[in-house]
Amino acid sequence: MPFKIFVDGQEGTTGLRIFEYLSERADIEVLRIDEAARKDPAARRELINASDVTFLCLPDTASRESVGLVDNDRTCVIDASTAFRIDPDWAYGLPELARGQRERVRDSKRIAVPGCHASALVLSVRPLVDAGLVAPEYAVSAYSLTGYSGGGKKMIADYEAGVIPALTSPRPYALGLTHKHLPEMRHHGGLAREPIFTPIVGNFLKGLSVTTYWHPEQFAKQATPADVHACLTEHYANERFVRVMPLDDAANLDNGFFDVQGCNDTNRVDLFVFGNAERIVTIARLDNLGKGAAGAAVQCMNLHLGVDEATGLNV
Numbered sequence: 544m545p546f547k548i549f550v551d552g553q554e555g556t557t558g559l560r561i562f563e564y565l566s567e568r569a570d571i572e573v574l575r576i577d578e579a580a581r582k583d584p585a586a587r588r589e590l591i592n593a594s595d596v597t598f599l600c601l602p603d604t605a606s607r608e609s610v611g612l613v614d615n616d617r618t619c620v621i622d623a624s625t626a627f628r629i630d631p632d633w634a635y636g637l638p639e640l641a642r643g644q645r646e647r648v649r650d651s652k653r654i655a656v657p658g659c660h661a662s663a664l665v666l667s668v669r670p671l672v673d674a675g676l677v678a679p680e681y682a683v684s685a686y687s688l689t690g691y692s693g694g695g696k697k698m699i700a701d702y703e704a705g706v707i708p709a710l711t712s713p714r715p716y717a718l719g720l721t722h723k724h725l726p727e728m729r730h731h732g733g734l735a736r737e738p739i740f741t742p743i744v745g746n747f748l749k750g751l752s753v754t755t756y757w758h759p760e761q762f763a764k765q766a767t768p769a770d771v772h773a774c775l776t777e778h779y780a781n782e783r784f785v786r787v788m789p790l791d792d793a794a795n796l797d798n799g800f801f802d803v804q805g806c807n808d809t810n811r812v813d814l815f816v817f818g819n820a821e822r823i824v825t826i827a828r829l830d831n832l833g834k835g836a837a838g839a840a841v842q843c844m845n846l847h848l849g850v851d852e853a854t855g856l857n858v
């Protein structure tokens with residue numbers, strides 16, 4: 544018997560991508576909602592409760608509404624929105640995060656898929672905090688370069704219309720320094736305070752990298768770029784979806800330039816460490832629609848259903 548899966552928000556950017564992943568799988572039966580009824584709570588309630596797993600690919604308010612429609616204790620809900628990412632009753636859908644996280648995701652019926660920027664930052668920071676190299680009080684600063692698909696249907700339409708001149712160059716945003724991913728960055732990064740974080744959206748569809756700045760003299764214990772690199776390498780040694788690249792990986796640069804799109808169409812995160820005795824940066828690269836959203840959601844579903852975590856995903 545195939546697993547029954549419902550995608551609430553099937554017409555959106557994340558929903559469509561999840562649909563693509565699932566439609567090629569023989570072990571999955573996708574429950575489809577009638578186009579005209581896709582925002583109707585009664586129709587959604589029926590399909591949510593008929594499913595083994597429901598993905599919510601909706602704005603936060605609609606996600607909360609959908610969770611309220613679950614009236615059985617069998618359906619697992621995997622939510623792509625920001626609504627539940629630091630809720631203690633939900634598992635944060637990043638199995639690679641820390642010891643025990645994979646089991647938490649596997650065993651939970653409520654899984655919150657991390658934000659794309661947050662996945663990249665948290666995967667860069669958390670092992671350093673857990674290893675005691677960075678104190679929780681460390682003042683983390685980071686920026687993200689992201690493709691425009693992260694902004695959903697409206698932003699995609701604006702960029703692809705090609706009529707707004709300002710969209711041809713990179714645009715920093717969230718300059719109120721209260722980006723919606725800060726709470727999960729703090730909470731799951733193991734940090735005492737929220738980072739200073741400024742994303743920049745560029746004129747390309749997908750691909751994301753978060754660069755985090757480190758001052759070695761502010762570490763909890765003395766450490767070089769090689770120590771940071773060794774810490775990340777050890778933490779992710781058995782992870783299929785996280786690659787720690789060679790220290791100061793010039794071979795992966797094009798004449799010194801970094802490729803933000805290098806993980807596109809995969810569910811992979813590539814982690815880089817560059818630096819010297821005075822200054823270090825880590826860079827985490829992913830596909831914001833892959834490991835940053837739909838790929839991560841499918842990985843969590845696989846884990847929860849007890850099938851191979853990488854089923855249907857490109858490493």
Ligand SMILES: NC(=O)C1=CN([C@@H]2O[C@H](COP(=O)(O)OP(=O)(O)OC[C@H]3O[C@@H](n4cnc5c(N)ncnc54)[C@H](OP(=O)(O)O)[C@@H]3O)[C@@H](O)[C@H]2O)C=CC1
Pocket residue numbers: 551552553554555556557558581582583599600601602603605623624625657658659692693694695696697831832835836
């Ligand atoms: N894009 C990305 O890279 C990522 C997005 N996310 C999160 O995933 C969620 C979806 O984002 P994204 O796919 O980008 O957004 P989109 O705007 O592309 O899609 C959202 C979809 O939800 C539908 N919708 C809105 N309200 C309701 C409702 N009440 N009932 C049913 N459907 C509804 C919309 O309908 P309509 O088509 O009529 O507008 C649209 O199809 C958001 O919470 C976002 O934060 C998470 C990680 C990354």
Ligand SMILES: CC(=O)N[C@@H](CCC(=O)OP(=O)(O)O)C(=O)O
Pocket residue numbers: 623624625657658659660689690691692693694695698723724742744831835836
């Ligand atoms: C370019 C762009 O606007 N990106 C979105 C992030 C998309 C994402 O992963 O975050 P959510 O899952 O929290 O929506 C932003 O920075 O708000």
